[in-house]
Amino acid sequence: LPELLYGPPRPLASPLTQHLAWVTALRATAPQLIAPLTHALPAEQDFFGWCAFAERLATVHYELAGEGLSCAEVARLGPSLATFRDTERWQALAAVQARYLDVLEAQGVWDPPTARRWVLDNGTYRITQDILLVGTVDLTATQRAMLDQVAGRVTALIFAPPALADRFDAYGCLLSQAWQEAPIDMDAAEIDIV
Numbered sequence: 001l002p003e004l005l006y007g008p009p010r011p012l013a014s015p016l017t018q019h020l021a022w023v024t025a026l027r028a029t030a031p032q033l034i035a036p037l038t039h040a041l042p043a044e045q046d047f048f049g050w051c052a053f054a055e056r057l058a059t060v061h062y063e064l065a066g067e068g069l070s071c072a073e074v075a076r077l078g079p080s081l082a083t084f085r086d087t088e089r090w091q092a093l094a095a096v097q098a099r100y101l102d103v104l105e106a107q108g109v110w111d112p113p114t115a116r117r118w119v120l121d122n123g124t125y126r127i128t129q130d131i132l133l134v135g136t137v138d139l140t141a142t143q144r145a146m147l148d149q150v151a152g153r154v155t156a157l158i159f160a161p162p163a164l165a166d167r168f169d170a171y172g173c174l175l176s177q178a179w180q181e182a183p184i185d186m187d188a189a190e191i192d193i194v
Contacts, residue, residue, distance in 0.1 A: 002116050002146055005125045009118055013109040021107075022054035023047075025099035034096060036089045061097060065113030066140035068120075071097040116142060125149035132157055136172045147171060 003012075013021065026034060027050060031041055037057075042049025064070060075090035104110060110118070119125055125146050133156040139147070147154050156172035158165070167178040 001131075002143065003112065005127050005146055005150060006115075006119045008110065008115045009124075010115070011109045012115060013104050013107065013111050017107065017109065018058065018104070018111050019051065019054060021100050021103040022058050022096075023050050024103050025096050026050060026054055026057070029096050029099055034092055036092045037096075057093065057096060057100075060093065061100070061111075062113060065117065066142050068117070068141045068145065070094070113142075116146065120145050120149075123149060127153050129153070130155065133172050134159075137174045139171055139173050144171060144173075 034041065038053065042053060060071070064074065071090055072094035075087060075094045078084040078090055079087055101114065104114070120142065127150045131147070131150070131154045133147075133154065136156065151170075154171070156168075156170060158168050158172045160168065167175050167182070169175055
C-alpha cells in the first residue's frame with residue numbers, strides 16, 4: 001500500500017540489493033564496533049554467516065521504520081528510560097545502518113523505509129483512488145501517518161457490531177485498552193488448556 005500512495009523520489013533498491021548492502025555495511029564496519037551485536041562474528045570467508053547476520057539487522061531496520069524510528073534515534077532516546085541498558089548495542093546498530101544507507105545512496109537507490117520516511121517528511125503522499133481498509137487491526141505508526149495524509153480518500157470497514165465501535169480507531173485498528181477489560185462470554189467447560 002505505501003508505494004501506491006507516492007511515486008518514489010528515486011528508484012527503490014531490489015530486495016537482493018538491499019540485502020547485499022547490509023552485508024557490505026557489516027563487513028566494512030570495524031569488528032570491535034559491531035562486536036556488541038553478536039556473541040561471535042562470522043568468519044571472514046563465511047558469506048552465508050554474514051548474510052544471516054545482515055538479515056537480522058534488516059529486520060530490525062524495517063520494524064523500527066514501521067514505527068518511524070531509526071537505530072540512531074533509539075540510541076539517542078533509549079537512555080531516557082530508566083531500564084535501558086543497550087546504548088552501546090544501539091550505537092553499533094546506528095553505525096551499521098548509516099553505512100547501509102550510504103551504500104544504497106552510492107548506488108542511487110533507496111530502500112522502501114527510507115523513501116516512505118522522505119515522503120512523509122515532505123508531505124507528498126497523494127492518491128486519486130479511494131482506499132478501503134479491511135481487517136487492519138494493527139497498522140504501524142508509519143502506515144497511519146501515510147494514511148493521515150490522504151485521509152479524505154480512506155474508509156475503514158470494521159466487521160463488528162455497532163456496539164463495539166468505540167473499540168476501534170478511525171482506521172479499523174484495535175484500541176487495545178478498550179479490549180483489555182472486555183468480558184468474554186464463554187463457559188469454563190469450553191476452555192481446554194493444552
